[in-house]
Amino acid sequence: MNGGDTILRVENLRKQFDGIVAVDDVTAEFRRDELHAIIGPNGAGKTTFFNLLTGALSPTSGTIVFEGEDITHAAPSEIARRGLIRSYQVTKLFDGLTVLENVAIAVQSRENAYNFWGATDPAIDERAYEILEQVDLTSKADSLAENLSHGEQRTLEIAVALGTEPKLLLLDEPTSGMSPEETREVIGLVGDLRTEFPIILIEHKMSVVNEVADRILVLHNGRKLADDRPEVVKQDEEVRRVYLGGTA
Structure with a gap:
């Protein structure tokens, strides 16, 4: 790894479809030495956020900076060529x-x-x-x-x-539909891969998130509710209310 510097930064990122705001002024940094998980209820804006990062959608406003270069309006092929690669749900x-x-x-x-x-x-x-x-x-x-x-x-x-x-790998629910045994295998694989390059992971299974994530970004109705270490996020009252059902 190349130390704790930022590989990806988004500032005031927003995506609006007519009257619906899918991503609402999200600012976040993703570091080379961390596995960053993104969680949130269905419709929270997680996959739209990935689509913005990879050029599948153009943001309404805001900026995306990858390895120090502005890629906000770059084509998907150019973003992939730079090494920002994703899997799909x-x-x-x-x-x-x-x-x-x-x-x-x-x-x-x-x-x-x-x-x-x-x-x-x-x-x-x-x-x-x-x-x-x-x-x-x-x-x-x-x-x-x-x-x-x-x-x-x-x-x-x-x-x-x-x-x-990839220089940065985005995984969109990689354990979706998997058996417990298959899930364990993917957790092990992700653990191995994170020693090679940073990973941003969308995941619904909190058992997976708690095991692999260094930081958790929580989205709700397109807004950022929290972005911190797992033990801090789990104690956040608003996160517990809207996502964790009031329990840690």
Whole structure:
């Protein structure tokens, strides 16, 4: 890691759809040495916040600064090229391709278009295998993505993200729909990955958040309610009222 400096900063970030404010003047900093979790009730603005960070949506106002550069109005492809990479709440894979091919496409994307029909650079497949080993999917390398279990597909999506060489990884509910055993495996994987680069995690399972997060950003109706260490956030009266049901 590169110390405790800020890798991403948002200032007064706002997104309004007609009369609905989905993200309401949020200011926050995300550091290189921390795993930052984002929590909040359904409709709190969490995924919209991710969409703003990655260029899928343009903010109504405010600024986004990544590694010291203003990316507020940068195209999604430019943001990804800079190394701000996300996974999605709904799995997005090439179902008709193998597990290895899905990751190889991501690796190849750092250079140019993937060659579906001809021979690929052996170094690309080698790197893809390394990533599959890292996420414990080598035994599924030749399986079609559509034939994987739900948990395996979620893990493959993380592998695809790793293929793009992220500098900051955004994970949108990576344990959604997983069994307790699968959830434990993903928690372990996230724990390993955080030693390589910072992670921002949207997650509904508080057991996951409490185990992996250094800081928690709480959103409610698009507003920031809290942004602090887990033990501080859990004792915040407003957070307890609107999100934790009045309990710690």
